[in-house]
Amino acid sequence: TGGAFAERGTLLSTLKVSVGEPGFWYSLLFTAVILIFGIRRIARRKTPYVKLQTWTLFAIQALPLFLLPYLLLPWLGSNGAFDGGWGEWVADQLFPIVDSGHGREYWRAFGLILAWPLFFWNVFSDQPLTGWLVISFLQTFLLIPWLVRRWGKGAYCGWICSCGALAETLGDAHREKMPHGPVFNRLNMIGQVFLAIAFLILSVRVISWLLPQTTIGEMSASLYRSMLDGVPRK
CATH class of the missing domain: 1.10.287 (Helix Hairpins)
Structure with a gap:
């Protein structure tokens, strides 16, 4: 096991670097809360709708908002996926090179799910990141308005957004306390x-x-x- 942690390009060596970032632990805790209270919600509200919604919220939190930025993307990077060709071009647009951690700002992948201004660092950057500016514009002014128009505001807040995930799981048992x-x-x-x-x-x-x-x-x-x-x- 020690060799796997030390050998570059393994999932364990990637994990070793990620656990040194505070964001890893914040996201892990957030994901665990969604899972634990989501299971409790499913047990309390035994309907197919609640079950599907809760597992969808957990899947989005666990995959693109936790595993993708802290394990999958760094692992791909350590194995050369972003060292040349189109992979390097995409990474340069979305994950700038830094001299710490995994060598790129993979945490910006949160912006694939969390639109501006919910997650604003991809827009409020030191230098304009064209890729994220385009993605954020499409999300905020085209995609989400279309979702809301088609299915109502719950389409994003209740099925995709991590804030909505927390409200639907941790907050589910406390709805009656809302003034x-x-x-x-x-x-x-x-x-x-x-x-x-x-x-x-x-x-x-x-x-x-x-x-x-x-x-x-x-x-x-x-x-x-x-x-x-x-x-x-x-």
């Missing part, structure tokens, strides 16, 4: 405030990219950094 009434319904609109803030940050980030050597560009960059200072990236 109701006109005041609390208005408080629910606070999400629109955070959305406005996200658009403000996006605006100053874009200005700083487009006008890097100007006064307004430098002011925008400074404002952007002050807004996100201290927010963890992974």
Whole structure:
């Protein structure tokens, strides 16, 4: 077993590096919570719909939001999948090279499921990442609106989003505790405030990219950094 952990290109050696990243443990804990409370939800609500929805939420959390960024992509990278050809081109667009960890920012794969501004680091980056800008635009302004129009807002929030997964599993037994009434319904609109803030940050980030050597560009960059200072990236 020690040799497998030390030998480059094995799943165990990949895991050895991943466990050194805080995000690995956060995602593992999140996935475990979805599984444990999801099983409890299925046992409590014995319907085919709940069973299918819960296992779908768990599968999305476990595969693209945990195994993909922390095991599968790094393992492929350590075996040369991103060292040349189209694999290297795709990786360069989505997972920039770094001098730590697995050598690339594979944690950005969260953005394949979590659209901007839910997961904003692929858009709020030091330098514009064209691949993620395109993906984020398609997700936020085309794909999700189409899903909502076709099946309602629960199509994304209740079947794909990890926040929805937590609400449907951990929060399932506490639905009756949610306060109701006109005041609390208005408080629910606070999400629109955070959305406005996200658009403000996006605006100053874009200005700083487009006008890097100007006064307004430098002011925008400074404002952007002050807004996100201290927010963890992974």
